[in-house]
Amino acid sequence: MSNVAEFVEERARRLVEQDLADGILRVTLANPPANALSVAMMAAIGSALETARNDALVRVIILSAKGKLFCAGHDLKEITAARGDEDRGRAFFERTMNECAALMQAIVTHPKPVIAEVAGLATAAGCQLVASCDLAIASTEATFCTPGVNIGLFCSTPMVALTRNVSRKQAMEMLLTGETIDATTAREFGLVNRVVPPEYLNQVVNKYAQAIASKSPLTLRIGKEAFYRQAEMSLEDAYRYAAGVMVENMMARDAEEGIGAFVQKRKPEWKGE
Structure with missing residues (x-):
């Protein structure tokens, strides 16, 4: 392996933390404050999911995050930097969207149930990440939005996961206005399963995971x-x-x-x- 490849792999390992106990694998986005879905972050999450796919010790996967934000979506600084390329970033944009689509599909098609533990803001592709999980438990302090329309970029890929969770009218409300909804509204929309006080979030998520892990x-x-x-x-x-x-x-x-x-x-x- 080249020095560059080793550097990239080591960086990816630092972007997520993994902990396995009693059949429950906790994959934590560990690049606060934004926990953005950079190419490296998506690769790190994808790698964790792929390793867990054939690991008989893993029964359930929890996706959580460090810091006040669950995930701020794609890394806009990374996207802006790519505009300096000869093609104004087209190749990088295509790679980013394709890898994001692959990651979301990897969650849906994963043989193990995946639970999102959302303690803070999940925006744009971060909201897409929550919607792609099989279950989502949110803190009362969690918020959700698909605000791309506010910066001239309709949240078209988050829309795919969103419209498979909530009604069309509710999805369009989020997509057209870009406004942030609180956790209670997200539950009413069908985006999350339960809303609990912050101090009980980890406990409730683990209870769900343990119940599922006990099954065949x-x-x-x-x-x-x-x-x-x-x-x-x-x-x-x-x-x-x-x-x-x-x-x-x-x-x-x-x-x-x-x-x-x-x-x-x-x-x-x-x-x-």
Whole structure:
């Protein structure tokens, strides 16, 4: 590995912190105050997710952040610097948007459930990051916005995740006005699952993670994949697809064990198969 590559890899490692305990992997954005989704930050998060994909010790992933901001979206200083390139930044912009899209899809298609723990502001692509997670728990101090319209840049990519979480009218309200909404409004919109006092945020998120981590990892993988796939289908196709998934799930050893344990009134022993 070249010295440059080693430097980039080491920098990426410093941008996120990882902690694994009891099947729960906490990935923390650790570049305050903005925790911006620079190319390096997206690579660091993506690397953590990819490593966790095939790690049997990881059952659930929590995305959290250091500082007062959860994530300020793309690094505008990085974007501005790229305008000095011969192509006025086009190649860099394409790379940034493509890598961002890949990261968000990696969360949705990840075999392990991903929970966003939001203590502060999640703006633009930071809001997109929250919307891409399977669950989101927010502090009462958390806020959300897609303010690109205020600087002449419509939040088109955050829009993709946003419109898959909230109604069209609510999504357009956020996208057209660029205004910030509080955590309670975000819950009413369907962007987050729960809103809790700041002092209880970590505790509540861990409780959710522990409850999920206690389930069969095979069942979680099957269910998460099926959830997102059927959501894009017609009602008839969704039922046909889900019925097939259900049959295959019933054939799994973990389903046999789970049903047997329920009937016998004992705790199941998951094998992940």
